[in-house]
Amino acid sequence: MTRRVAVIGGGLAGITAALQCADAGCQVTVFESRPQLGGLTHSFARGDLNVDNGQHVFLRCCTSYLALLRRLGVADRVELQPRLAIPVCSPGADAPVWLRRTALPAPLHLAASLLQYRPLSTMERVRFALAAVALKRVDPTLAATDEQNFGTWLRRHGQSNHAISALWELVGIATLNSRADQASLSLAATVFQEGLLTDASAADIGWSLVPLRELHGDPALACLDAAGAQVRTSAAVRGIQPVPEGWQITTDGAPTIADQVILAVPPAAAEQLLPTDSVTATPGWSQRLGSVPIINVHVVLDRPVLSEPFIAGVDTPVQWVFDRTAQSRLRHGQYLAVSLSAADDLVNTPTxxxxxxxxxxxxxxxxxxxxxxxxxxxxxxxxxATFRPAPGSAALRPSAVTGARGLFLAGAWTATGWPATMEGAARSGAAAATALLETSPTDVVAEVA
Ligand SMILES: Cc1cc2nc3c(=O)[nH]c(=O)nc-3n(C[C@H](O)[C@H](O)[C@H](O)COP(=O)(O)OP(=O)(O)OC[C@H]3O[C@@H](n4cnc5c(N)ncnc54)[C@H](O)[C@@H]3O)c2cc1C
Known part of the structure; x- marks a missing residue:
């Protein structure tokens, strides 16, 4: 019997899960409430300009996300730096300071850059190196680590407020979507260990050369179709409930029956749809997990003013600036996007x-x-934009396998150990599909009946 799998949510987690199940021979139906796939990575037209809802970057260590791009046949639509190089700009400085890796193994690959990193004093650079060595030894999987605040840990390890904002947060704010003082030590340790302290090439930065829609949503629709999956867009799922034949999925149209379900929607929607007691966290967990905004300030200019693909800012509220001219298909001038993470204080500021x-x-x-x-x-x-990566958030992130037989969870907010990223989404989708495929569909039907 071909097993019928419903994937609810067509973001990167749902796309990854649906493709894996379809490739394994399942009869897959994807339900997505929006008119297109891609979830939080989408694009829209503003006149002739192709605009993304927000600049997205990834790192070479994002192996599940890169595998997804290969499966979608779009690996040639991204640029991946051969070697990490970040131009760091400060107000009034004549030229950027470069954070570059050398050919040395980690963590020595950044030593030369650190020695010349002018925004920090010599003593701050030495203390940074010592704290980085200590961070490498932190075990991110411990609940006691997750309860700790990253900013407090940094200060305990000799980091000044200036060093935190001029170097730790340069990387941390964009990857965690949080200031150090609001971030879980576990998530911060994961980011720095995976990205900077273990493998020298891990933090090479990648970005899309096309609008996100052409990287994720549209190719996913084509690939799912080619793999025999049915994709139902503009189809919000209103309810899921166990029935003797499996699971009944209710939309505004006729209900659908599936043997197994992967729920790949944001936390609040998941809590609403999940049967009672199917996750261990007590009711209200999605609200306690919370969310953090990201805003992008878009500026179209009559001439080029930035010669690098991106810069990072120090001693300025400007965090990261990206040249989006090619992706947007702007013909004359230059289009810059200023990406502002952890934007609680800015999200309601008038344009x-x-x-x-x-x-x-x-x-x-x-x-x-x-x-x-x-x-x-x-x-x-x-x-x-992301769940709030606060101390204690790990206890509010359920794993792929729920307490309800035949029902699995995916989403960047689930228990991946990563902050909410495209990599986290792809990992969660793969984890849910793997768990589903390891369960026999006939067992599932027999037990529910
Ligand atoms: C502005 C911005 C910038 C970002 N920058 C980066 C970055 O640089 N690097 C990085 O790695 N990550 C970045 N992220 C995070 C990244 O985009 C997300 O972590 C990832 O895309 C989440 O994918 P997902 O599939 O888990 O969730 P989502 O994309 O939220 O997908 C869930 C889907 O479920 C659908 N849905 C909801 N309810 C229902 C329902 N009842 N029925 C059917 N469908 C439903 C939604 O419409 C949505 O399509 C950024 C996010 C934003 C918003």
Missing amino acids: ADLRAQFLPELTALLPKMRDAQVRDFFVTRERH
Whole structure:
């Protein structure tokens, strides 16, 4: 008997899970409430401009995400640095300071850059190196580690507020979507261990060369179709319940019966749909897990002002700036996106106020902005970009296998050990599909009946 699998949610987690199940011979139906696949990675048109809902980057250590890109046949639509190189800009500085890796093994690969990292004093650089060695020894899998606050741990290991903002948060804020003082030590240790302290090439940075829709959503639709899966977009699932034949999935149309279900929706939607007692956390867990916004400030200029694909900012509210000219298919001038993570304080700021704040800040980093004309300025706001990676969040992240037989969970917010990233989403989808495929569908039906 071909097993019928319903995947609810067509973000990267749902896409990964659905493809794995379809490739294994299951009869897969994907339910996605939006008109397109891709979830939190999507694009829209603003006149002739192709705009992403927010700049996304990945690292070479994101192996599950890179496997997904290969499965989607789009690995040639991304750029991956041959060697980590981050130009770090400060207001008024003549030239960026470069964080570059050398050919040495980790963690020595960053030693030369660190020695020349002008934003930190010599003593701060030495203390940074000592704290990095100590962070490598932290066990992120312990509940006691997850209960600790990363900022407090850094200060206990000799880090000044300035070192935290000028170096630790340069990497941490974008990967964790949190300031150090609000972040779980476990998640921070995972990011730094996986990205910077173990394998020298792990933190090489990658980004899409096309709008996200052409990287994820559209190719996923084509691949799922080719693999024999049915994709139902604009199909919000209203309820799931166990029935003698398996699971009944209720939408606004006729109900669907599946043998097994992978629920790959955001936490609040998952808690609403999950049967009572199917996860160990007590009711209200999704609200306690919470979410953190990311906003992007988009600036279209009449001329190029940035010669690198991206820069990071130090001693400025500008976190990361990306040249989006090619991806957006802008023909004249340059299009920059300023990505602002952990944006609780900015998400409700009116666009005019953001313009008044960020254009002068950008000009202080990019002197060529002084002569440029701003052709367009707009802001994208994702209020629930990621779960809140706070101390204690691990206890609120359920694993792929639920207490309800035949029902599995996926999503970047589930218990992957990673912060909410594209890698976390792909890992969670693979974990849910693997767990499902290891369970016999006939056992499932027999037990429910
Ligand atoms: C602005 C921004 C910038 C980011 N930057 C980065 C970055 O640089 N690098 C990185 O790795 N990650 C980044 N992320 C995080 C990354 O995008 C997410 O972690 C990842 O895409 C989440 O995928 P997911 O499948 O777990 O969830 P989602 O993408 O949220 O997918 C869930 C899907 O379920 C659907 N759904 C909800 N309810 C229902 C229902 N009842 N029935 C049917 N469908 C339903 C939703 O419409 C959605 O499509 C960023 C996120 C944002 C928003």
